[in-house]
Amino acid sequence: MTELFKVLAPGLHTTVQDRGRWGFQDIGMPVSGALDRVAFRLANALVGNPDGTPALEILLQGPTLEVVAESARVALVGGGAGLEIGDETPRSVPPGESVRLVRGDILRVRPLGDVSCAYLAVEGGIAVPPCLGSASTYVRGRIGGLEGRPLQAGDVLAGARPSVEERPERALASPFDPGFGQSIRVVLGPQEDYFTAEAVALFLSSDYRVSAQADRMGFRLDGPVLAHAKGFDIVSDAIVSGSVQVPGSGQPIVLLADAQTTGGYPKIATVISTDVPVLARRRPGMAVRFEAVTQEQAEALRREEEARVRGWIADVRLARRGGGVDVETLYSANLIDGMIDALA
């Protein structure tokens, strides 16, 4: 372990996340993990990490970090404006592109733009003591990550490598599309029979908005109130990522990474796994429209998404920066093996 970054400014809510803490939901432990597993995976791929390597999740406003390692390589995916590096003569790096930094560099994550979350991956990963097999931070339980909390000014982030080799940088072949225009697909149930037929129709035909009450636990939505047909108390049962629960107020809440494992409100539908990241990227005030698919269709959509993400990783190209690039030299620098690692 080696010190990588000193946190000069923490951002609004920056946490260490990985793919989540699976296997303990039966004892009430939320899964946590990256809200947007796709952006998280792409960021890791750009720095040559295997999927699931711990990275920083940035919500709404990013941090400023000082490089204290000899050198480090990072990539940001999800944010609109990318990174700003340096002090006297700042240079900028677009999102979706890796960059090598050296000791003393100041790395600032520029405003995220429209999206709510972005991922800053570091070659070799962020090192924190694993808790129940995961690096993910669960802030309400003060578990995982850096002392179970978001970053604070003065924190020092550790990593696996004291330095990284100079090599050509990598970039996504096309800008990362947050999917703001698309509808959010759901599978109805498990308790859609707790709602009137009108409420189900209203849910699928109305414009909702992400309310100000949106965090890693879930997004409360503003929009038409959904009427329950047989009360709003059920015998508590399990919650999954994407569960759309409707409490007595009739306002739906989509539950996300840090949600409790069980709940006592009926769940009208579940956002499909492909669209959980698409919803999680939206900021308070943005529109949400739901569309029903079957469970079988949802599974097929997830397989298509997997193929698409693998395609994006395979299409990662060399970053066009700093003059001409000798592709042959780069290929001989074993870039291909690195990409295969990232796919594994």
Next chain:
Amino acid sequence: MDTIGMASDVRILPAGDTAVVVQFGEGIDRSLSDRVLAVSDRIRAAGQPGVVETVPTFRSLAIHYDPLVTSAAEIAALVRGYLEGAHAARPLARLWTVPVCYEARYAPDLAEVAARTGLAQDEVVALHSGTRFHVYMVGFLPGLPYLGDLPEQLSLPRRTDPRVRVPAGAVAIAMRQSVIYPLESPGGWHLIGTTPIRLFDLSWERPALLSPGDGVCFRPIGRGEFEAIRRAVEAGEYMPEREVLAR
């Protein structure tokens, strides 16, 4: 021999494309819970690729799966196979004895519970500590067990004014259930005692003391023993009594 349940009275419900919910009925009762736990055991033992984990709750079982490896249809077929098979009642795995101090300073709502149920405080304690509870599920907070069934005479609705802070170790009741708060948290149940033992510790391999299907009995202790056990817990020298029963 009972069966876990014919397919006709069991509903297999979708929870998106990463989980199915096997629902055995509507209420809270031991026979439903035993069926939930029996299917959970079998799914775990089967080790089907793509099954991520199972989450037993009062009357249903959530089976989380990886849609890139398996499908809801495959999991439903697996479950149906178990439903049609015969099963003996699921044997109790572990019976825990949890020490509880029911004295006034550890039991802020005991007097009110006694008044509202028309019982003497001693009778409330005798009923609570005389019940062998079943852990239906663990949820709400990491490590928080939902225990049933509380004797009918003690059944009260939840408090109308939930507390902002309930201390770790608080033993509480509402409706036909009892819970133990593993961590300080908000809570709306009636606090009738406190245990000095720890229910949740991240340094344990499995960080929750109690699991769904365990049995729990409460043993009344005085303030002196409470403090002694608490010191022993802090020194890492106390483990609650546990009887492992044959399965």
